[in-house]
Amino acid sequence: xxxxxxxxxxLMYDDEGPRxxxxxxxxxxxxxxANRHRWDHQVAHFAGDRRVIRLDLRGHGESxxxxxxxxxxxxxxxxALLDHLEVDxxxxxxxxxxxxxxxxxxxxxxxxxxxxxLVNSIGxxxxxxxxxxxxxxxxxxxxKLFVAANIQRAFAPGYPREQxxxxxxxxxxxxxxxxxxxxxxxxxxxxxxRAGEITAPTLMVHGYHDIQLPVGxxxxxxxxxxxxxxxxxxxxxxxxxxxxxxLTAVLDRFLSPVA
Numbered sequence: 001x002x003x004x005x006x007x008x009x010x011l012m013y014d015d016e017g018p019r020x021x022x023x024x025x026x027x028x029x030x031x032x033x034a035n036r037h038r039w040d041h042q043v044a045h046f047a048g049d050r051r052v053i054r055l056d057l058r059g060h061g062e063s064x065x066x067x068x069x070x071x072x073x074x075x076x077x078x079x080a081l082l083d084h085l086e087v088d089x090x091x092x093x094x095x096x097x098x099x100x101x102x103x104x105x106x107x108x109x110x111x112x113x114x115x116x117x118l119v120n121s122i123g124x125x126x127x128x129x130x131x132x133x134x135x136x137x138x139x140x141x142x143x144k145l146f147v148a149a150n151i152q153r154a155f156a157p158g159y160p161r162e163q164x165x166x167x168x169x170x171x172x173x174x175x176x177x178x179x180x181x182x183x184x185x186x187x188x189x190x191x192x193x194r195a196g197e198i199t200a201p202t203l204m205v206h207g208y209h210d211i212q213l214p215v216g217x218x219x220x221x222x223x224x225x226x227x228x229x230x231x232x233x234x235x236x237x238x239x240x241x242x243x244x245x246x247l248t249a250v251l252d253r254f255l256s257p258v259a
Contacts (some may be wrong), residue, residue, distance in 0.1 A: 001062070006080045009065020012036075013055035013081060015046040024089040024114040025051035026255075031096030031120075032182055033147065033171035038095060041244035043253060045205065053090075055081055057098075059178030060113060066177050066228065071097065071189050082112075093117040093251065095240055096213065100189050106198045110220075116202045117251060120237050122213045123221040124192035139180070147172045147179065156209040156236030167238070184226030195224035202228045203254040205247060207235035218243040229254065 004011045014036065017025075026046055028039040036054040046052050056063035058077055068074055078101060082090060087113055091114050094102035099121020106113040139146060151168045171179075206218045215232060222228045231250050235242040 003063075004081055006058075006077055006082050007065075007186065008067070009058045009077070009213065010063060011055055011058065011065075011077060011081060011247040012062040013053065014043070015051070015053050015085060016043065017049070017051040019051055020179055022048050023050045023255075024091050025053055025087055026085075027078065027082065027090045027092050028052070028054040028092040029092060029098030029101050030054075030057065030060070031094075031098050032186060033060065033151070033174045033179055034095070035170070037061070038238075038240045040092075041094060042093070042240065042248050045248045045252070046255075051087075052089070053081070057101075059175055066175060066181075068178075068185075069181055070185050071100045071182075072104050072108075075101045075108065078105060079109070088112060089114045091115045091117070091255070093119070094121060095119040096121055096237065098189075100186065103191050103195075103198065106202075107194055108199075110199065113200045115255070116198070116200050117254065118202065118204045118218075119239050120206055120210055120213055120218075121204075122217045123195050123224070124190045124217070125187050125213075126217055139183070143176050143179075144172050150212075150242055154206065154210075154212050156234070156242060159236070159238075159242060163241075167179075167241075181218035192221060192224060194209055195221060196226060199226050203231065203251070205231045205239060205250055207237055207239050207242065208232050209235060210237040 030038045035056050043052050058065040092102035099118035148168045151171050204222050206215045222230050233243050239247050
């Protein structure tokens with residue numbers, strides 16, 4: 001399995017699909033405590049026709065490393081991988097924290113981001129007083145309980161419990177330092193005031209039942225974007241695995257003009 005050494009981390013990645021097409025490669029970026037396999041359905045679909053890249057972020061999945069304190073630092077890892085692979089123009093597809101990374105990339109490298117897809121993501125973390133107190137209190141419980149509480153509430157009602165338990169177990173394998181530091185990084189993330197600078201055509205796909213990052217916050221972000229398309233799906237926060245076929249179909253329609 002290919003890996004890239006970056007600032008003390010070994011980043012595991014997949015680079016699939018044909019290299020001879022005109023379409024910009026898709027770069028799939030997973031969310032907090034997840035890994036690159038969140039995108040299995042989407043990668044299997046798109047890799048037949050175009051180049052597809054995905055990675056385990058630093059400290060996640062099969063990648064090693066820690067020490068990152070901001071979303072921008074994770075974005076730098078993605079750029080390092082793309083430079084290593086000699087990829088110039090690309091289409092970031094980011095879920096949750098991965099969408100925050102995608103927006104950071106679009107702001108820092110507007111000449112390289114051809115289009116962008118944000119899945120269950122937002123430009124600014126906004127809490128009501130009650131939700132803010134709840135989230136702050138959750139950090140005081142034992143680590144595994146903290147992770148379990150956050151992952152369980154990410155799925156829409158009715159999602160199979162055994163599958164949720166598998167995701168909880170996988171998430172709990174992420175090093176504590178990485179989990180807690182990036183939890184703080186997401187709470188501090190805020191690019192909403194700069195959303196107007198992102199001119200790349202952007203698809204925003206969100207789960208109607210998302211209580212992690214409520215759909216209303218995404219719609220607020222969409223209003224600030226010069227060129228945004230919005231799609232709402234009957235799911236929770238984990239769209240790539242809750243409704244994989246529906247998400248893939250929506251991505252396919254959005255990407256078809258440049259495929």
